[in-house]
Amino acid sequence: MSAIMIQGTGSNVGKSLLVAGLCRAARRRGIAVAPFKPQNMSNNAAVTVDGGEIGRAQALQARACGLLPQSDMNPVLLKPETDTGAQVVLQGRAIARAQARDYAGLKPRLMQGVMDSFHRLRAAHDLVIVEGAGSPAEINLRPRDIANMGFARAAQVPVLLAGDIDRGGVIAQIVGTQAALDPEDAAMICGFMINKFRGDPRLFDDGYQMIQDRTGWRGFGVVPWFRDAYRLPAEDAVDLRASQGQGLHIVCLALSRIANFDDLDPLAAEPGVQLTMLGPGRAIPGDADLVIIPGTKSTLGDLAFLRAQGWDIDLQAHLRRGGHVLGICGGYQMLGRVIRDPDGADGLAGEVSGLGLLDISTTMSPDKRLQRISGTALDHPISGYEIHMGHSTGPDCVRPFAHLPHPDGAISADGRVSGTYLHGLFGDDGFRAAWLARFGTPSQPGYEARVDQVLDDLADHLESHLDVAGLLAVAGCC
Known part of the structure; x- marks a missing residue:
């Protein structure tokens, strides 16, 4: 079966949304697709059909696939309890409370769980779309990494790197990531995409070409800012915002x-x-x-x-x-x-x-x-x-x-x-x-239907600005 992994140049570059949109796009093409995130850190969890818990973003991605959430979709979930400690959830069940300095000692056990979950999903679906965590350029974490290149190398899954142009410095984000990576890790990356562009994407043509020239990686597109992203459930507390309603x-x-x-x-x-x-x-x-x-x-x-x-x-x-x-x-x-x-x-x-x-x-x-x-x-x-x-x-x-x-x-x-x-x-x-x-106070019905409509709109958005067919081909799906 096929798989592809979306990694980012940093946290909050839009990986979760990109995976959700690609999952919906694949499903609409008749592909049996499932989401997967090896390791997540969030206190916003969803309860799965098998009685476990996973990150809320993976539950939304499962919905984009037309699936109910399963524990295998996010086998390692870290739920922060203090600034330095977290509850560790493996395949839906809490197994430990660990301080950050002690977490590395759990990695071998966690990696085995990650691989077991991934192989089950891969065997049951035509395509698995994997979401990384943070950035692969955090090479200090690489020796026992299970979230980015450690997983990609172990599972032999090709990687697409997403950069966030809205925060500035996207050329340095992508070129710098390649420079920081071990050559064998860098070889797993088959291309890049630019996310959160505001304005006319053609104005970035020169920068886009420079990234291709500097890295040798193929560009898969420039994704404009998706304005309705706020209508989808957020996973990170940093995304919390007030509503614009009155009453x-x-x-x-x-x-x-x-x-x-x-x-x-x-x-x-x-x-x-x-x-x-x-x-x-x-x-x-x-x-x-x-x-x-x-x-x-x-x-x-x-x-x-x-x-x-x-x-x-x-x-x-x-x-x-x-x-x-x-x-x-x-x-x-x-x-x-x-x-x-x-x-x-x-x-x-x-x-x-x-x-x-x-x-x-x-x-x-x-x-x-x-x-x-x-x-x-x-x-x-x-x-x-x-x-x-x-x-x-x-x-x-x-x-x-x-x-x-x-x-x-x-x-x-x-x-x-x-x-x-x-x-x-x-x-x-x-x-x-x-x-x-x-x-x-009167109520407006149809909330769940509106969430599904936004997922369809997101898939349309990605289809318009990314080479989705090319991404699926890299995944080995067509």
């Missing part, structure tokens, strides 16, 4: 370890909603109608972060003004009276007082609940996924947020504070409409 003012607290923040995408797309991502050092605005405390990879760490911003005091004032609060997953846990962590599953063992806005208590445990699930809420069907440690109980749980079919979440006696463990809940048009109607 119901929803404020989301941008926690330091915010996770699964694509929960907010359907709300941000609503024309009747103004969504504000509130960064550190900023007070909760007085005109907020609803404050959302989102998911987090570190409930106790982000509870301390929340308090350090003074948001605990702001939340009390917000409720006195008649506002509402919604906590999702870790945010739900924070709303309770106490969080107990006897085994140190979330950090240091001990007990911490919560915000006291819901009459519940949470006990952390090492076991993680991972499942795609459906049920009802506000008398409407609802679906999503659970991805959390710990369980919550208490008097306010007699008023559950949803039935999945087990009772989920809690609502305060006055109805203005609620919490749920369910992620992805706002993607259901009926539930989202009913939920917004409680605030007197």
